[in-house]
Amino acid sequence: MRLGKIGYLNVLPIYHPLENGLIDNDFDIVSGPPSALNKLMDAGELDLSAASSIEYARHPEKYYLIPDIAIGSRGPVQSVLLLSRFPVQDLAGKRLLVSSQTHTSAALLKILMLEWDVTVEYITGDATSQLEQGERPDAILAIGDEALNLRYHPDYPHRVDLGEAWRDLTGLPFIFGVWIARRDSLAAHGDRIREACAKLIEARHWGSDHLGDMCVLAAGDSCLNETEMCSYFDGLVYEFGERELEGLTRFYRHLADKGMIPDVPPLAFLP
Structure with a gap:
């Protein structure tokens, strides 16, 4: 099999x-x-x-x-994170880098951003490689092991755990x-x-x-x-x-x- x-x-x-x-x-x-x-x-x-x-x-x-x-x-998942240089409401009109490895987490993020009435430009790429090259996207959706590694990155002080955000929205x-x-x-x-x-x-x-x-x-x-x-x-x-x-x-x-x-x-x- x-x-x-x-x-x-x-x-x-x-x-x-x-x-x-x-x-x-x-x-x-x-x-x-x-x-x-x-x-x-x-x-x-x-x-x-x-x-x-x-x-x-x-x-x-x-x-x-x-x-x-x-x-x-059933709450914080720790490995699906929105990492941002700005508070979420201040991301309107800014660029948000989404990992190319995810489909579900990207869709969940878009649902949450719509619920929060925040419109951003989504771009796809590899966050780790961009950060290593000195680039600093306005915000990053990181998943899996990458999220665990980047969750305390000093340039991204605003962190939203998408599992926790979903529970806050739905209770589920x-x-x-x-x-x-x-x-x-x-x-x-x-x-x-x-x-x-x-x-x-x-x-x-x-x-x-x-x-x-x-x-x-x-x-x-x-x-x-x-x-x-x-x-x-x-x-x-x-x-x-x-x-x-x-x-x-x-x-x-x-x-x-x-x-x-x-x-x-x-x-x-x-x-």
Whole structure:
């Protein structure tokens, strides 16, 4: 089974047991940023994958949602940040650099900016490389490990955690990523797809049971120490319960209302 893996620390608790033989599996794991995995799934080059929440909404006819596994937050997420040189209300008319690696977080930011009645010019690029070259965009949307590394950058004193901003707006969790399976893969390899999904759920439970060990492991290759890493993982949600479903549906409703998707897609789970 060709399985996509988001190349960020936040999925370590799920993929570590799969990649290190702690849970027996036959996955061919392909790692990349969310935007790349979205394209691979859309092209049929993966059977199932972690993917941006918005990818499912754009092509619901191609996918099934995998139940009981997602990635999001019930408040501050720490790794999806708007970093700004100015207070948010003062960004009107200024340029906002958005990472090319994200689709869902970019859409969430646009929803929030519309709710805050702040109009900016969005540009796409690599924040880390621009900063290293001495450039200083007015504001940056940083995600994943880049956000963890840049969150205290001295030139960007104004920080907005998008997970927290969404909770303030709606009172709901925000689901940044889902796991999806291609419908044609299920039709061709039904039993193997279902077994693969079961392995993913088993890995999620393993990660929850060993979260302390994952914090130590992740801190070894990060700018965060073990305490900070545990705080980060504690803020993440890997369940896909009723409140998470409600939050995802509300996000899709905002996308549809603002013309970013044609309509709110039905949430079709793997049968």
